[in-house]
Amino acid sequence: xxxxxxxxxxxxxxxxxxxxxxxxxxxxxxxxxxxxxxxxxxxxxxxxxxxxxxxxxxxxxxxxxxxxxxxxxxxxxxxxxxxxxxxxxxxxxxxxxxxxxxxxxxxxxxxxxxxxxxxxxxxxxxxxxxxxxxxxxxxxxxxxxxxxxxxxxxxxxxxxxxxxxxxxxxxxxxxxxxxxxxxxxxxxxxxxxxxxxxxxxxxxxxxxxxxxxxxxxxxxxxxxxxxxxxxxxxxxxxxxxxxxxxxxxxxxxxxxxxxxxxxxxxxxxxxxxxxxxxxxxxxxxxxxxxxxxxxxxxxxxxxxxxxxxxxxxxxxxxxxxxxxxxxxxxxxxxxxxxxxxxxxxxxxxxxxxxxxxxxxxxxxxxxxxxxxxxxxxxxxxxxxxxxxxxxxxxxxxxxxxxxxxxxxxxxxxxxxxxxxxxxxxxxxxxxxxxxxxxxxxxxxxxxxxxxxxxxxxxxxxxxxxxxxxxxxxxxxxxxxxxxxxxxxxxxxxxxxxxxxxxxx
Amino acid sequence: xxxxxxxxxxxxxxxxxxxxxxxxxxxxxxxxxxxxxxxxxxxxxxxxxxxxxxxxxxxxxxxxxxxxxxxxxxxxxxxxxxxxxxxxxxxxxxxxxxxxxxxxxxxxxxxxxxxxxxxxxxxxxxxxxxxxxxxxxxxxxxxxxxxxxxxxxxxxxxxxxxxxxxxxxxxxxxxxxxxxxxxxxxxxxxxxxxxxxxxxxxxxxxxxxxxxxxxxxxxxxxxxxxxxxxxxxxxxxxxxx
Numbered sequence: 001x002x003x004x005x006x007x008x009x010x011x012x013x014x015x016x017x018x019x020x021x022x023x024x025x026x027x028x029x030x031x032x033x034x035x036x037x038x039x040x041x042x043x044x045x046x047x048x049x050x051x052x053x054x055x056x057x058x059x060x061x062x063x064x065x066x067x068x069x070x071x072x073x074x075x076x077x078x079x080x081x082x083x084x085x086x087x088x089x090x091x092x093x094x095x096x097x098x099x100x101x102x103x104x105x106x107x108x109x110x111x112x113x114x115x116x117x118x119x120x121x122x123x124x125x126x127x128x129x130x131x132x133x134x135x136x137x138x139x140x141x142x143x144x145x146x147x148x149x150x151x152x153x154x155x156x157x158x159x160x161x162x163x164x165x166x167x168x169x170x171x172x173x174x175x176x177x178x179x180x181x182x183x184x185x186x187x188x189x190x191x192x193x194x195x196x197x198x199x200x201x202x203x204x205x206x207x208x209x210x211x212x213x214x215x216x217x218x219x220x221x222x223x224x225x226x227x228x229x230x231x232x233x234x235x236x237x238x239x240x241x242x243x244x245x246x247x248x249x250x251x252x253x254x255x256x257x258x259x260x261x262x263x264x265x266x267x268x269x270x271x272x273x274x275x276x277x278x279x280x281x282x283x284x285x286x287x288x289x290x291x292x293x294x295x296x297x298x299x300x301x302x303x304x305x306x307x308x309x310x311x312x313x314x315x316x317x318x319x320x321x322x323x324x325x326x327x328x329x330x331x332x333x334x335x336x337x338x339x340x341x342x343x344x345x346x347x348x349x350x351x352x353x354x355x356x357x358x359x360x361x362x363x364x365x366x367x368x369x370x371x372x373x374x375x376x377x378x379x380x381x382x383x384x385x386x387x388x389x390x391x392x393x394x395x396x397x398x399x400x401x402x403x404x405x406x407x408x409x410x411x412x413x414x415x416x417x418x419x420x421x422x423x424x425x426x427x428x429x430x431x432x433x434x435x436x437x438x439x440x441x442x443x444x445x446x447x448x449x450x451x452x453x454x455x456x457x458x459x460x461x462x463x464x465x466x467x468x469x470x471x472x473x474x475x476x477x478x479x480x481x482x483x484x485x486x487x488x489x490x491x492x493x494x495x496x497x498x499x500x501x502x503x504x
Numbered sequence: 505x506x507x508x509x510x511x512x513x514x515x516x517x518x519x520x521x522x523x524x525x526x527x528x529x530x531x532x533x534x535x536x537x538x539x540x541x542x543x544x545x546x547x548x549x550x551x552x553x554x555x556x557x558x559x560x561x562x563x564x565x566x567x568x569x570x571x572x573x574x575x576x577x578x579x580x581x582x583x584x585x586x587x588x589x590x591x592x593x594x595x596x597x598x599x600x601x602x603x604x605x606x607x608x609x610x611x612x613x614x615x616x617x618x619x620x621x622x623x624x625x626x627x628x629x630x631x632x633x634x635x636x637x638x639x640x641x642x643x644x645x646x647x648x649x650x651x652x653x654x655x656x657x658x659x660x661x662x663x664x665x666x667x668x669x670x671x672x673x674x675x676x677x678x679x680x681x682x683x684x685x686x687x688x689x690x691x692x693x694x695x696x697x698x699x700x701x702x703x704x705x706x707x708x709x710x711x712x713x714x715x716x717x718x719x720x721x722x723x724x725x726x727x728x729x730x731x732x733x734x735x736x737x738x739x740x741x742x743x744x745x
Contacts, residue, residue, distance in 0.1 A: 018634055065536040066722045072529075073717035076644050077579065078629065078636035079571035093638045102639065114709045115643070123710075124641035150544050152571035154561065154579075155714055156723030158542065282539060318541045321734045335731050375545055378728055383546035411546060 004429045006471040007089055007436040009443050015082045016091030023092040023433075027138045029426045031176035038185040039284060042174035049173040050128050054111050056169045057104075061112065063282075067165050070157045071108045074098060080149040080159075085414045086142050089433035094139045097149035097159040103135050104166050137175060140166040142430050144422050145278065146371035146415035160420070164280025167421075171279055179424035183275050187288055192237035192271035198224070201267050204240050212250060217496040220257045222249075225299065226264035231256070232296050233265050234272045234316070234337075235307025236459035244480050245462050248308050251483025254490050255344050258353055263305075269295035272312035273459065277319075278421035285315065289323040292316075302331040305338045308481055310370035310458030311419065313339060317377040341457060342379050344486060345389045348396045354491040357399045363453045364400035365485070366445050367391055368438065368465075369413035370458035384410070390457055390482055397489035402449040408441035416456075418464030432468050439472040446474075455482045508675060508687040511697060515679055518701040525708025526716065533720040537737040547728035554727055561724060575629065582622030582651075588615035589658070596669075596676050613662065620655040623648055643710065650699060657696035667693045 033043030046052055061068045080097040082088070087095040094100060102124065109116030109125035116125030126132060145160035170176060186195040196204075205222040212220045223229065233256075239249040256263045269292040276284030296304055304327075306316050316337045321327065327336045335342065347353050367390060379385040387410045395401055408414055417434030445451040456462055456479060465479035548554045560566040565583075568576045592612025595601045627648045630640050661667050668688040678685035687694075706712070719725065727733075 015635075018638060062536060063539065065533060065538040065720060066542060068536050069533055069717045069720045069722075073711070073714040073721070075711045075714050076636070076639045076641070077568070077575055077626075078633060078639065079568050079575055081635035081639065083571070093635070096635060096639065098639050115706075121642065122646070123643045147544060150723050152567055153723075154565055154568040154571075155718045156544055156561075156567070156721040158544065158723050161542065318730045321730055322540060322736055325734050325736075337731075376542070378545055378547075378549075381549075383549060383728065386545065411544075 004432070007433055009436065009440045009472065011440065011444060011447075013088065013437055013440050016088065018093045019091035020093060023086075023090045023095065023142060023430060024138060026142065026427065026430050027134075028141045028422075028424060029178040030137075031178045031181040035178060035181040035185055036171070036174060036176050038188070039171070039176075039181055039281075041171045041176055041181070045174045049133070049175075052173050053128055053133070053169050054107070056172045057108065057165070058112065060165050060168060061108075064161070064165070066158065066161045069155075070101070070161060071105055071112075073155045074101065074105065074157055075154075077154065079152050079154060080157075083149045083152050084143075084159075085146075085148070085417060085437045086144075086430060086434045089417070089436040090430070092142075094135070095142055097153075100139055100143055101157065101159055101162045103132070103139055104162055107132060133170075133175070136166050136170060140170070141177060141422065141427065142434075144371070144415045144417065144420035144434070146419055147375040148371065148412070148415065151375060151411050163420070164277070166280075167278070168280035171281070176279070177421060179426075180275050180278050180421040184279070184284055184288070187271050187275070187291070191266075191268050191291065193273055193275065194237045194240075196237055196240060196270065198267035201240065201265070201270055205265070208246070208250060208253070212253065216492055218257070218492045218494055220253050220492070222253050223262075223264040225267055226262070227298075228300050229262045229264035230301060231261055231263035231303045231305050232269075232292075232299060232301040233263050233305050233307060233340075234269055234292055234295075234312075235265065235340075236272045236309040236312060237270055238459040238463060239307055239309075240270075242459070242463060243466065244477065244484055245308075245459055247484035247487055248481025249483070251481065251485075251487030251490070252307060252340050254487055254492060255340075255347065255353070255483070258490060258492060259343075259347055264299060264301070266295035266299060268298070272306050272309040272316070274312060274315040274319075275421060277311060277315050282323075285319065286323040289315065289320050292320070293324040293327070296327075297329060303334045303338060304330065304336060305340055305343055307340050308457040308459065308483060310372040310460060312459075314372040314376035339379050339389075340483065341389050341393055342385075344483070345380075345393055348393065355397050355486070355489040356491055357397060357489055359488045360398040360485055361400070363398065363480070363485075364402065364449065364451045365394055365398050365480075366402055366404050366442065366451045366454050367394055367409070367482075368404075368416065368442075368454050368456045368461060369409050370456055370461050371413060371415040371419055373457060374411055374413045387411075390455075393482055394455055394485055397485040402445050402451055404441040404445050408437065414438040414441065416458070416461040416464040417468065419458075419460050423460050423464055428467075431464060432471055435464065435468045435472070439469070439474075442474070443472075453478050453480050455480050455485060457482050505686050507689055507694075508684060511675075511687050511694075512679055512684055514698075514701050518704040522704040522707050529708055529713060530716050530720075533716065538722045538726070539737050541726055541728075541730040541735045542722050543726040543728050544723040545728055547726065549728050551727055554725055558719065558725060562718060574625070578622045578625030578629070580622075581618050582626065585615040585619035585622060588612045589619055589655075596673050597680065599673075599677055616655060616659045616662065620652060620659065623652045623655065627652070647710070647712075650703060654696060654699045654703065657692050657699065660692050661690075661696065665690070665692050 143163040150158035466476040
């Protein structure tokens with residue numbers, strides 16, 4: 001990978017002038033034949049790839065109203081052109097959402113529309129050549145499927161759907177991406193993205209139990225594969241070991257402990273994130289969702305709760321019922337599935353948790369809305385609960401909280417820069433540049449309000465920020481889990497030791 | 505009468521292409537399954553809420569307003585003015601003229617200018633905003649040119665060279681009742697009508713499909729209730745299933 005400069009932060013954020021080909025060199029590592037074949041895709045680029053790609057595009061058009069309408073409906077008004085964090089961070093015109101869509105749309109027009117078949121020059125239609133395919137691979141892996149552009153599109157055209165379709169086509173002609181496809185293979189085989197087997201998982205969680213006991217003097221269990229537990233916790237596997245994710249997991253455990261509910265994680269479905277969404281594969285996504293259903297049935301749980309994970313929550317909230325439902329064997333008195341923030345917030349509202357806010361006084365917080373939670377899901381009963389509930393939790397646990405600028409939060413939030421299958425070192429340049437708009441918004445509240453930490457509810461956001469924040473002059477531990485704040489503030493019954501021992 | 509025959513044939517041809525083409529496209533959108541719930545959230549949690557969301561989108565261009573105030577201003581003015589102009593034109597198609605069409609007339613006259621101004625603003629942006637210039641194809645420019653041509657010839661007939669409006673109305677009603685009449689041989693009128701017929705013909709094959717398309721956009725028209733009500737589309741065909 002070439003060396004690159006981290007973008008300068010400008011306040012206010014400037015819309016860059018076009019810098020053609022600025023990110024043309026950035027492509028992810030291709031999937032090896034064994035990664036491809038494990039998912040039923042061809043190992044390498046097939047001989048008749050052009051015909052197969054066009055056939056696949058036709059099939060996807062017939063299977064997805066969204067794709068069909070989005071291919072036809074764009075009027076090139078330009079509303080989305082300055083909305084993508086990757087465009088804002090790089091100035092590469094092919095990172096403007098409409099231009100990214102057009103990489104596929106020009107091929108759609110050439111092979112599927114009257115105008116494109118007979119007057120290609122008029123409507124910008126193009127043959128599917130090797131150059132076009134290379135552009136697909138490059139630029140559809142510079143989209144984090146965050147849906148920010150779709151908020152501003154007068155027709156709701158969602159570039160995420162287009163980039164998912166393009167990746168699905170590429171997988172089917174043998175041009176897959178290593179990061180996503182290797183990970184999906186691990187989930188099918190072992191149950192989580194990391195390839196963490198059952199003994200290692202048990203060992204890790206036992207270690208966390210010891211840590212909590214050492215810190216608080218209270219025995220808080222983190223059970224694995226406990227049959228008959230009420231709640232199955234499905235959480236991103238990064239929660240088991242990465243920082244600051246694991247502090248969030250400790251927070252969930254303490255909340256469950258205080259609530260007095262029985263819960264368990266499953267080693268069979270030890271992954272919340274469903275990376276099959278990134279590659280646009282309904283079939284792969286369904287296989288992963290069915291693992292969660294099977295784990296819930298085998299363990300005999302009554303409820304499913306998801307941990308802090310953005311894309312996982314989108315798949316769980318929006319798709320799981322479709323893909324692996326109906327979940328009529330679960331307790332219908334609770335949302336299926338439920339988000340850990342919904343669970344914790346309910347307890348806070350009922351006054352069932354004792355929270356000592358002063359335990360977080362060493363921090364001044366802001367909150368990063370994770371893209372797929374913000375624009376692809378909901379929490380609670382009313383629209384926008386995905387914005388208010390995490391903030392309510394933070395405010396219940398912290399005295400110092402300031403939001404970032406209004407056009408960078410809630411439905412307008414910027415992606416962290418690492419979502420949608422881009423959280424891999426071979427894409428570090430685009431990840432870093434794509435984080436610039438968020439870093440700019442953060443810098444503003446740091447300067448104005450003395451914000452010291454940013455909280456998030458997504459494993460990808462947390463990993464991405466710990467990696468790129470140092471490049472922008474922040475510390476890697478300036479990113480925290482929301483349930484890490486809960487973990488700090490919560491006063492456990494019988495707590496005697498540690499820095500958050502109950503003050504008698 | 506030869507000219508009248510040519511325009512009569514073109515009229516039927518254009519309307520047929522427009523109606524059949526659009527019907528096929530709408531049928532395609534309606535029949536293509538939407539296998540997953542993908543509303544852009546926050547989204548309404550009831551069907552009534554979706555109607556309100558779509559109405560705000562179609563009447564006020566709410567998302568475009570959030571995105572870019574200039575594009576919104578020019579785009580909204582153009583569309584609103586076009587609507588008034590179309591309503592005003594109903595007087596050429598109805599006998600007796602519907603009473604409310606009379607009310608629209610004074611607004612419709614000024615709307616012609618507003619429509620042209622909106623289109624001009626959009627076209628200027630296509631040239632002056634680097635990002636929009638980059639994404640524009642020849643067809644995007646020609647579409648604006650076509651619409652400006654229609655508006656300009658219409659305004660010319662109103663303010664510069666009046667046409668024989670009584671004969672024109674007789675011609676149009678003749679088309680509707682299959683009692684064909686001659687068309688006034690007025691060049692501005694003939695250009696105006698020809699451009700309108702071209703617009704009708706290309707409608708189902710162009711980006712003008714955004715008009716029906718917006719109503720079928722899953723990002724906007726789906727109810728946000730996947731936990732409460734299982735979304736399952738039985739016609740979803742999957743390989744090997």
